[in-house]
Amino acid sequence: MxxxxxxxxxxxxxxxxxxxxxxxxxxxxxxxxxxxxxxxxxxxxxxxxxxxxxxxxxxxxxxxxxxxxxxxxxxxxxxxxxxxxxxxxTPLSSAVTDKFYALQSERGVKSATDWLFSLSKANDYVRMTDIKKNIKWEYVGKFGKIGVTINLSKPEKDPKQIALAKLQPKSGYPACMLCESNVGFAGNLNHPARQTLRTIPITLGGEPWWLQYSPYQYYEEHAIAFSDEHRPMSVTPKSFERLLDFVDLFPHYFMGSNAALPIVGGSILTHDHYQGGLKVLPMMSVGSRAEYRSDAFPEVKFSVADWYNSVVRLTSSDKKQIHAAASLVLDKWNCWTDESVGVICKTTDQHNAITPIVRKEGDSYIVDMILRNNRTDDAHPYGIFHPEERLHNIKKEGIGIIEVMGLFILPGRLKKELAEVEKYLTGENTFNKEALSADDHPMRKHGGMIEALLSAHGSALSAKSAKQAVADYVNDACVQILECTAVFKNDEIGQAAFAKFMKDGLGLKRA
Ligand SMILES: [Zn+2]
Incomplete structure (x- = not known):
């Protein structure tokens, strides 16, 4: 001591x-x-x-x-x-806000965010020592690169901590992980301490919002904008107004919203918030596969992004027109049904939804609208446009905004489990289908993967080749997961249905 x-x-x-x-x-x-x-x-x-x-x-x-x-x-x-x-x-909120806006007016907004981001790391609000433990790689598939991260930055709780956490009284304060009332909160075993969190007040769509960095940093300068009011997520024309305002304030960042429905939305649906940061997500770098124009919005270029899932891309330097065009796409998609491809916008509940992502390049606004649908049926209890069950060993949770743009955040448990899968390919573990399908077998969920890999590669690989084979499998699974989220599949029927939505649904003409 x-x-x-x-x-x-x-x-x-x-x-x-x-x-x-x-x-x-x-x-x-x-x-x-x-x-x-x-x-x-x-x-x-x-x-x-x-x-x-x-x-x-x-x-x-x-x-x-x-x-x-x-x-x-x-x-x-x-x-x-x-x-x-x-x-x-850590300086008080008032001092941090004053310094942020002083830097913005003296040296430009990038200096202000550079400073806030560096402060957020230096006071360990963003725990870089933990984040550096993440295993990250890139993979180039048919429609461009995707990123894969095995998330090891969340410290694992031991059973004693979990037991203690259960005993904590629930006060309901702060109401959620995003509320402004987290600033300075001492935390407990169920809710992280936030004495090091500093948020910056901003105005989006005429409303009070806040800017902060994500403590998890899934990509560079991963930032969050959240409403001052604790109210549910919703994607409406007002959302586009706020997102466009955001990129006017911070043109070096993108900002996007999760869809507001379960399965296709993010993990927090209870507090209206957006995710943004540096424009580094894979989907942003792809071109278009078809271009359209509209008589109603002559200043807006419409296109279909050449990407794994279904993205309508709008480009314009006219803020008013692109806002109106985005609102039209939302409105039309929300009630678009095409049973030939399984898209049914509504049964008892609403199923169609949009994940909008906005960025600015020079004077041009780019609004990417990822078309989503969360309907389930007997054959697809987890979602028709959701990873198939055979892929759940890699990712079972909702596929939110970061993943649909091509960056996969996979659970930390995979590090150990994938190493265990490799051992079947080197012969260190012996494959026994019956034992592996027992309810209590720790590798049960990977049974299908192990069987597929063994039939492709046998069980006499070198350690290095086994590692590569498993990584290839994971990469391919991530691509397939992205393709599962496509409401219009990348085949002839799917793309014809997509063109039909662009023409008949949105009233566009091929450019
Ligand atoms: Zn909240």
């Missing part, structure tokens, strides 16, 4: 770091010093501030370890405590 003297020196080092990396105002140093002495139950500060090499391993980690060792906190609350500590030295 650290001595009192060492703890006090590390507190000084933490304050130096905060002044340098978090823009802590030196005028606040004394206040923060005394707050930290209180947090670490110290009676006086150290006189000196020794040099150090790495901030995380030399200062932050040992201070948190000291808090655990000395009983200030407990093992299960390690991250809660670390967030509390960083929260003390």
């Amino acid at each position: 650290l001595s009192d003297q060492q703890v006090r020196q590390k507190i000084n080092q933490l304050l130096d770091y905060a002044q340098k990396a978090l823009d802590l105002d030196p005028r606040d140093r004394m206040l923060k010093l005394n707050t930290l002495l209180d947090l670490f139950k110290q009676t006086a500060p150290a006189e000196d501030t020794p040099d150090y090499c790495d901030f995380q391993t030399d200062i932050a980690d040992p201070l948190v370890q000291y808090a655990v060792d000395s009983g200030i906190t407990d093992e299960a609350s390690r991250i809660l405590f670390e967030t509390r500590m960083f929260g003390v030295v």
Whole structure:
């Protein structure tokens, strides 16, 4: 355990770091010093501030370890405590907002977001040490590249923590993970601490919204815009107004909304929010396979993106026209039925939905509208335009905005499980169909994959070839998952139905 003297020196080092990396105002140093002495139950500060090499391993980690060792906190609350500590030295919301807007007016909006993003990493709100553990690769398929990430950044909870979390009383505050009331929230075992979260007030469609970074960073500068009001997700013409306003404010970012229905929407349907960030998602780089024009919107170019699923792309430098055109596509798609391809817009519930993504290139707005449908039937209880059951070992959850644009976030459990699959191909594990289909077999869900791989490759591969074969299988599965989400399949019948929607549904002519 650290001595009192060492703890006090590390507190000084933490304050130096905060002044340098978090823009802590030196005028606040004394206040923060005394707050930290209180947090670490110290009676006086150290006189000196020794040099150090790495901030995380030399200062932050040992201070948190000291808090655990000395009983200030407990093992299960390690991250809660670390967030509390960083929260003390992170500037107040008012100072962060003032600095953000000062940078925007003096040096441009990119400087402002660069600064906020760097602050969000430096105070460990974005836990880069964890995010760097993710396994990422790219794969080039028939319609361009896709990205695959095995998400190892969410720390696994041990059974003891899970048991403790269950005992926590549920207060219903904050109402969800996105509400503005998360800023400064101390957290508990069921809800992350957010003392390090800083949000920037913005105006979208004349309404108060907030900008923050995603703590998970699934891609570069992964940002979130969320409504000041806790209200359900919805995609309406008003959404396009807000998304277009967003890219006017932040032309170096894209912004998009999940569809507002389960299965095709994101994990949070209870709070109206959008996801954006740098324009790096695979779908954005593909061209078009068919172009259309409209007499009603002469300034808007309509096209079908050359992508795995069904994307209507609008391009125009006329904000009013592109807004009206996007609203028309939404309106028409929401009630479009074409039984020849299984698209039924509504049964008892609404099934057609749109995932809109907006970005700006120069003066041009680009609105990508991914057509979705969440209908289920007896043969497809998880969704007709959802990954087939044979692909559920790779991804079973709803396919949201990030995935439909070609970036797959796969669960961390796959790291271990895929390594186990490889062992069947090298002969280290012996395939026994009966044993593998037992309810309690840990690899049961991968049975189909193992069988398919064995019949293609046999069981005498080298470790390297086995790894490649499994990666190829996962890549192909991701492409198939994307194709499952296509309401108009990439075959003759599907594309004819797509053309019919463009012409008859939207009243467009081939350009
Ligand atoms: Zn909320």
